[in-house]
Amino acid sequence: MSLTVAELLQALPQVDEETTAPPNGLTVPNGLAAPQEPSLRPVPVGRWQRMTLLGSLQAKIAAAYLFYWIRGWFKSADENSRLLAETHWRTAVHVLNSMGYLRGAVMKAGQTLANFPDIAPREFVETLEKLHFDAPPMHWSLLREMVHNELGDDPENLFAEFDPTAFAAASLGQVHLARLKTGEVVAVKIQYPAIAQSIANDFRNLVLFLLPNRLGRDWLNLKDQFDDFRLRLEQETDYDLEARNLEKARALFRDEEGIIVPRVYRQYSTARVLTMDLLEGVHMDEYLARNPSQAERNEVGIKMVRASYRLMYAGRMLYNDYHPGNFLFLDDGRLGLIDFGYIMPLDDELWELFRMIDRPLTTGRADDRLAALKTWSGLGEESSDQLRLYSEFGEWQWRARAEGGVFDFGDEADFRRGVDIFTQMLRKRYSRGHRTTLTITRGNFGWRSLLYRLGARFDIRPLAEAEIAATGWDRSSYARPGGKA
Amino acid sequence: MRVTAEAKESTRRAILDAAQTLFRTAGFEATTTRDVVKAAGIATGTLFNYFSTKEAIVIALVVESQALKPLRTADARPASLEEALFSLVAAELRQLKPHRTYLMPILESTLSPLAEARGDDSGQALRSDHLARVVELARQYELEAALTPVALQIYWTLYLGVLAFWTNDRSPKQVETLALLDQSLSMFANWLGSHEPD
Known part of the structure; x- marks a missing residue:
């Protein structure tokens, strides 16, 4: 690897x-x-x-x-x-x-x-x-100093065992295997010193290099991407926040559901060090290389979708980081969710928007979709082209759920259609409109990408219906029990 | 009346303790020698029998902190001179931590390369002690030949730069100092490696 x-x-x-x-x-x-x-x-x-x-x-x-x-x-x-x-x-x-x-x-x-x-x-x-799995460059003396700085003692004193060689490189730090004095095997994620500052500098540098292109029509688009990215990185350098997200998410799943979020060890965690249970499994590429059966792929896809809906509807947390490295396929069949550095909390405003789009998501009707998208984006008829693209993307994105029935997420032509609409939206900066749209759209897209790579086929609608019950929303005017609207 | 060595040490201790408390609470600049005298409960002239300046008190505190416990030697030999130097300085920073906020004045006055030019040799012991450790580490990595007086001067300047940054580092838990130290030593070790005489 x-x-x-x-x-x-x-x-x-x-x-x-x-x-x-x-x-x-x-x-x-x-x-x-x-x-x-x-x-x-x-x-x-x-x-x-x-x-x-x-x-x-x-x-x-x-x-x-x-x-x-x-x-x-x-x-x-x-x-x-x-x-x-x-x-x-x-x-x-x-x-x-x-x-x-x-x-x-x-x-x-x-x-x-x-x-x-x-x-x-x-x-x-x-x-x-x-x-992502390359040996990272923080040497042991620096690492020990980071741990001492954060946790008040050297790793060899704090832990029963601490492997000085990192077993994984996180994007903003590195991960070490350790054993607590109470026996648990843990993963200790340690942030690179001053990485947040160095990232901010990178962005300024990149912008300087790209400056000659700023008159081009893609400039503002690029800037949007950078702004979005920077926001995300601010979150990701706060391991305290990640620990809170992990704890909240972990409480949402039961053992028998086969979805697991690692436990955080607070006494060994700070804003720059995060200690959690070690989950042992493989990443998606390795999983797929084992040629899992269609049924197994479907099962994994279902777990991914259930996890995502559970976090959204019961946890009011939007998981946006659908990077393949953030999912672990455990030998016992469980799916591990290991990275909670990038979660969008669904505050009251967003919650209302999510409640509103539940109608088109459920009915699949074009007029419902358009009405919801207008409210979400604040756009009127004067932006008909933008609304049309929004609606087209919404139709692509929500069809599996609105129509119900077994959906082939591995269908290349369908996926490519989504790619095309998405790139058009990016090109025209149509993903703007609401502060969260770009992030949410990208998250949704990442989610579909994983299901596409997985080649999963299943009916997503009953999963959504089961999970949405946690919201307590009154859906009687558009949702019909057990079937299509 | 003869002052016994014991009494001398006790007075010296009282001055250091009083000064340390005052430097920490009121700050180095705001603390006068008169404040120290008062807090230590000694006669006005006595203080100057022990320390000629406020800076000399800080130097004594620093020397003392370094002497309290020997610098840890890494259990495993660091992979490179760069890492070994990092380990050395990081250990020093841990020991100097109680004095961090009032270290700046002595960096400027007694440890700075300019101090020697002024004939102030009060920081000499600290400097030569630290550099001796650096030379010893270089020897372990067979790089001592590259440590010319110029190289040592460059190292010392970097070292003081890191200390100066540290005294004023407002990042959480002074994490930016660790990054700066890592970068500075990397730069120095790379330069040293490329300047090693044949």
């Missing part, structure tokens, strides 16, 4: 200047020099130093590529893959190389990109996913 960037670089074919030329004007000189072991280098924190790094060759390629890639969302996926299949792989590796240094923001971007399997080149996504 593990893969070092140095290995990838060694495996690279000779870089061909012509095919590597990035599309936005940055030139790629000859003689790309690869650092020997980038994954062992620490995170640069000062903006100046990161700027210098971004100014380095690989990072220029990375920035150019990422920019190109984001622009690529606005073309049809087909055209993209046809024209660039050759370049993707090489460039992806060079992007990864930069990630060794700038991993804070860029790795997080990578995770987000992995949510779009049909837009992102497949090789790119797969490589990014592997990188």
Whole structure:
């Protein structure tokens, strides 16, 4: 599973200047020099130093590529893959190389990109996913100091055992295996020092690099993406918040449902250290590589959907992080939800909106959908094109639930249709309208992407109906017991 | 009347304790030697028999904190000189923590590279003690030949820079200092490695 960037670089074919030329004007000189072991280098924190790094060759390629890639969302996926299949792989590796240094923001971007399997080149996504498990660069002395700083003592004193070698790289820190003095085996997630600050710097740097493009029509769109991203990162650097989310979520599931959220050990957790039960299982790629039967895939899909609805309707928490690495497939068949760093709480305003869209979600009627979308977005008839796209996306997104019956989430043509509508929305900045729309839409899309990759087939409607009961909403005017409206 | 060594030590202790409390509560700048004298319950002139300046009191506190417990030696040898230096400085920071907020004045006056030029050698012992540890670590990693006087001066400047940042670090639990220290030592170790004489 593990893969070092140095290995990838060694495996690279000779870089061909012509095919590597990035599309936005940055030139790629000859003689790309690869650092020997980038994954062992620490995170640069000062903006100046990161700027210098971004100014380095690989990072220029990375920035150019990422920019190109984001622009690529606005073309049809087909055209993209046809024209660039050759370049993707090489460039992806060079992007990864930069990630060794700038991993804070860029790795997080990578995770987000992995949510779009049909837009992102497949090789790119797969490589990014592997990188998540690369050995991370915080050395033991720094790590020990972080733990001491946060928990008041050295890890070797606090825990019965503490593995100095990280077993996973979180995007903003690294995860170590440990055993509590009371015997429990735990995962201890430790944040990189000052990572929040360094991410903020990354964004400023990226914006500076992309500045020549700010007159282009995609600029504002790009800025939206960055703003959304930054908001998310602010949340993700607060492990205290994550601990609260984990505890709330954990209480929502019963053992027999086969969905598990790890327990948090508060006495070993702070805003920058999070200690929780270790769940042992495999990620989606490895699970799929075992060729699970259709019935098994369906079962997993059902669990994912049930978990998502439970969190939403009973927990008033919107799980937005449908990155494959956040789901663990345990050997005993349970599904583990392990990352609660990015949860949108459904406050009263959002709760009312969710209550309102329940009607079109349930009836599937176009007029219900349009009425709900108008209220949600605050748009009137003068924005008919925008509303049309909204409605089209809503229809795509909600059809499985509104119609009921077994739905094939692995249907490529259907999924591609969603991709197309979604990219159109991004291009026209139509995902704006409400402060949460971009995030929610992206979350929904990530969710569908996972079900698509899983190739699950099941009836989602009864799951929704069962979970929505927790809301206590009066749905008598549009929902019919046990069937379609 | 002869003052016994015991009585001397007791007076010295009283001054240090009183000063430490005052520096912490009122701050270094706001505390006068008169305040220290009063809090320590000694005669006005006595203080200067022990410490010539307020800064000298801080130096004594720092030296004392370093002497309290020997710097921990890592149970396993760090993978690199960079990590070993990190471990050294991080351990010092732990010991210096009680004095963090009033360390700045001595960084400026007695530990700064300018102090030597002014003929102030009160920080000399601290400096040479720390640098001796650095040289010893470099020896363990067979890099001592690269530690020329210039290299040591560069190291010392970085070290003081990290300390200066730390005294004023407002990030939660001074976490930004750890990042700065890590980066500074990485830069120094890389530079040292590339400047090692043949």
